[in-house]
Each structure stands twice: as C-alpha cells, then as structure tokens.
Amino acid sequence: MVNIHVPRLEALTCIAFCALLAALALQPDTSPQSAEAPATPRSLTALALTSTSAVASPIARSIVSPVVETLGERAVTVSRSLGADRGSTFVAGNVVAPAATAEPVAPLPASVPAPAPAPSVDDARSYALGEIGAAQFSCLDALWQHESDWDPTAENPSSGAFGIAQALPAAKMASAGHDWKSNPITQVKWGLDYIDGRYGSACNAWAFWLRHYPHWY
Numbered sequence: 001m002v003n004i005h006v007p008r009l010e011a012l013t014c015i016a017f018c019a020l021l022a023a024l025a026l027q028p029d030t031s032p033q034s035a036e037a038p039a040t041p042r043s044l045t046a047l048a049l050t051s052t053s054a055v056a057s058p059i060a061r062s063i064v065s066p067v068v069e070t071l072g073e074r075a076v077t078v079s080r081s082l083g084a085d086r087g088s089t090f091v092a093g094n095v096v097a098p099a100a101t102a103e104p105v106a107p108l109p110a111s112v113p114a115p116a117p118a119p120s121v122d123d124a125r126s127y128a129l130g131e132i133g134a135a136q137f138s139c140l141d142a143l144w145q146h147e148s149d150w151d152p153t154a155e156n157p158s159s160g161a162f163g164i165a166q167a168l169p170a171a172k173m174a175s176a177g178h179d180w181k182s183n184p185i186t187q188v189k190w191g192l193d194y195i196d197g198r199y200g201s202a203c204n205a206w207a208f209w210l211r212h213y214p215h216w217y
Contacts, residue, residue: 118182124184124185125150127189131192132192132201132202136201136203140202140206144164147165148166151164152182152184163191164187164191165194167191172190173186176189176190
C-alpha cells in the first residue's frame with residue numbers, strides 16, 4: 001500500500017507554481033511571438049500542468065489542476081491590470097503642458113511736452129493791437145516808445161518806474177500776473193488797464209503826456 005501525502009504535495013506544487021509566475025512577471029518576454037500571443041488562463045494552466053507532470057501522480061494532478069486554473073486566472077487578471085496601469089501612465093506622460101502666456105507689456109510713459117517759449121515784445125505789441133484796435137494803438141505805440149521803448153526791463157533811475165508801461169511802483173503789475181517781471185504781455189495787460197481806468201483811451205493818455213513837461217502820464 002502506497003501512502004501519498006496529498007496535502008504536502010499540493011503545498012509544494014503551489015509553491016513551485018507561484019515561483020514560476022513570479023519569474024514570468026519579473027522577466028517579460030519581448031519576442032514578437034509573445035507580443036502577438038498574450039497569456040490566457042488555459043495557456044498558464046497547461047504550462048503549470050506540464051511542469052508538474054514529471055513529478056506528480058495522476059491523483060496529485062487531479063487535485064492540483066483546479067488550483068492551478070484558479071491561480072492562472074488570477075495571474076492573467078493581475079497582468080492585465082498592470083498593463084492598464086502602464087498604458088495610463090504612458091498617456092499621462094504625453095499630456096502637453098499649456099503654453100505660457102506672454103506678460104502684458106507696460107505702456108511707455110507719455111512724453112513730457114516741451115515748455116512753451118516765453119512771449120516776446122512783438123507778441124506783446126500784437127496783443128495790444130488786438131485789444132484796442134489800430135487807431136488807438138498808434139497813440140499807445142508813440143506813448144510807450146517815449147516811456148520805455150517797449151523794453152520790459154526798462155527802469156527810470158530817478159523815480160524807479162519799471163517796465164513797458166513804466167509802472168510806479170513796479171509791484172503794481174503783480175495784479176496782472178505773477179510773471180510781471182519777465183512777461184511783456186503781462187506788463188501790457190496792466191498798462192492797458194491803467195490807461196483805460198485813468199484816461200479812458202490810449203490817445204487821451206498820449207495827449208496828456210504831450211501837454212506836460214517833464215513828460216509823464
């Protein structure tokens with residue numbers, strides 16, 4: 001009578017089969033035939049049965065066969081899930097990163113306009129002509145030619161009268177503008193207001209100047 005320890009043989013067979021599956025998983029076959037023919041439960045079962053047929057009895061094979069089929073199906077399931085994970089990793093690796101957007105360029109600061117040139121004496125004469133007309137301007141021109149020669153810096157050494165209109169004191173012209181010392185138009189504005197308020201017109205001021213000696217107005 002032969003005493004067969006089936007449980008012990010089954011345990012050894014399972015250990016051998018698990019080692020075979022581990023070796024297959026760690027060393028995948030890269031040949032074209034392996035790529036074209038994926039592993040199936042039947043192929044893994046046949047491989048396991050072939051490897052165990054040389055050492056196992058018919059009784060052992062009948063006991064081991066269902067276990068081998070179950071383990072083979074689980075191995076294929078694990079292999080497919082690993083392949084799916086590898087495929088998902090490959091797809092994620094090919095995702096194109098969004099292109100970086102260019103930063104907006106700050107607008108250039110507006111150029112500071114050049115300061116306007118200071119008015120000239122000719123500008124002041126043109127201003128006076130436009131304010132009182134040609135007839136009155138002829139009298140005004142004669143009056144201020146004698147008083148200051150239209151010089152905005154003219155100063156009477158004895159009285160201290162200053163500017164085109166010979167204002168006395170000179171600070172009176174500040175009422176026409178803060179730039180009265182350097183702007184001839186500001187001096188003309190003050191002079192026209194003075195003549196209009198005291199004599200009514202430039203020709204009346206010129207007539208008064210002619211009647212008095214030393215001349216003044």
